[in-house]
Amino acid sequence: MSAMSAVFRRKTGPGDRRAAGVTRRIVTTSGALAAATVLTGGGVAQARAEARSRAQVQARAQVRARAQVPGRSQEPARVAGDVSLRLPAPTGPHRIGVTTLHLVDRHRPDPWDSALPARELMVSVFYQARTVRGYPLAPQMTPAAARTFAAFDPLYLHSELPKSGVDWAATTTHSHTGAPAQPVRRPVLLYTPGGGDPRTLGTGLAEELASRGFVVVTIDHPGEPSAVEFPDGGVREYALPGTPRDPRVFRTMIDTRLADTRFVLDELTALAAGRNPDAAARTLPENLGRALDPRRVGVYGHSAGGTAAAQALYEDRRIDAAVDLEGYLDYPPDSPGEEGELLPVARHGVDRPLLLLGTDGFRDARFERSWSAVLAHPGGRTRRRQIDDATHWVFTDYAAMAPQLQDAGLMTADDRIKLVGAIDPARSVPEVRHRVGAFFTSQV
Secondary structure: OOOEEEEEEEOOOHHHHHHHOOOOOEEEOHHHHHOOOOOOOOHHHHHHHHOOOOOHHHHHHHHHHHHHOOOOOOOOOOOOOOOOOOOOOOOOOOOOEEEEEEEEEEOOOOOOOOOOEEEEEEEEEEEEEEEOOOOOEOOOOOOHHHHHHHHHHHHOOOOOOOOOOHHEEEEEEEEEEEEOEEOOOOEEEEOOOOOOOHHHHHHHHHHHHHHOOEEEEOOOOOOOOEEEOOOOOEEEEOOOOOOOOOOOHHHHHHHHHHHHHHHHHHHHHHHHHOOOOOOOOOOOOOHHHHEEEEEEEEEEEOOHHHHHHHHHHOOOOOOEEEEEEOOOOOOOOOOOOOOOOEEEHHHHOOOOOOOEEEEEOOOOOHHHHHHHHHHHOOOOOEEEEEOOOOOOOHOOOOOOOHHHHHHHHOHHHHHHHHHHHHOHHHHHHHHHHHHHHHHHHHHO
């Protein structure tokens, strides 16, 4: 544990301790460490600096024009009350239920805290509901997670976000908590988020895919996100000991995500066979296990999650297809100016479908080298596609939220462009949904 981190024990209820078999600790990272960390697989600043296409420059001017009202400052204005943000509605034919699972891998210690003898995970499962009547809509973030997110992310991870004026806990999803599932086995998609981002920032795409007939399982990787809340109400915060630009930290991140993904798939297979994998054996929605088909599996991820998704496809034959949403396929170099080692998926290629989906606003030499490497293998089934006038976090819920923040006077035009690009959400949200959804529909 870094000397720059203050560690304190989080109280857990007796039932939770017996179920998990561990005493969990929160790790609160100092501002100095967090501010020095770039959590996207390394190289965000470099990628942004190199993204200067003519089309994007023109798009920047168009977005700025919206804010250039006479007498109005380009800086965010103060507003009365906190803004509530909205997620775009899913478009598929199915109504959606959602539940959470607390999963504990007792055969693996936590990689970020040696005092934790087991690896604890939280996942959300989005599925097709038989009925939603009487089942409330779930929030995007719990109040406790939202408080930690608001205190951490705008200061240390996404400086484009407003430091006040947003009620992050007020955003509701379109999924109904605990609704009974349709007893029809459907393909399973796993989602691993970008470094530093909680799984909840991938809610919009997860709901869209669930509405189209997939069971979507979003995974938190505790120790990396700003906040992961467990069923007993405790929140584990960011705990990395250094920057992911350090090859050792990045390798541990990716190795941990791969192990997390394998374990979650193991537990989902057990769930489909009739076992309740929740650590406290909490009651599950009716027919949940009968809604999963673990013989049809895909995985998608953003940034560091995209790196893990592609490598998971290479390593785990249970996975039929994967989508890498702008994740590098190499390790950071040991020294500046050197080239990092390619991941095995890039060195050797993969014999199953892999979609590399990127933007024109987040490209650098590492992307070109590592993505080109996997594309170069003869007979491979890898394809590369691009979304224009966009940048890195357009693959997350920020695609819809950043323009709302700009319209509310809480985000400048420049900051909106840095976060998601100049692309209008009326185009970006459907395009991301279509490309990911169509790919998995044809491959899983």
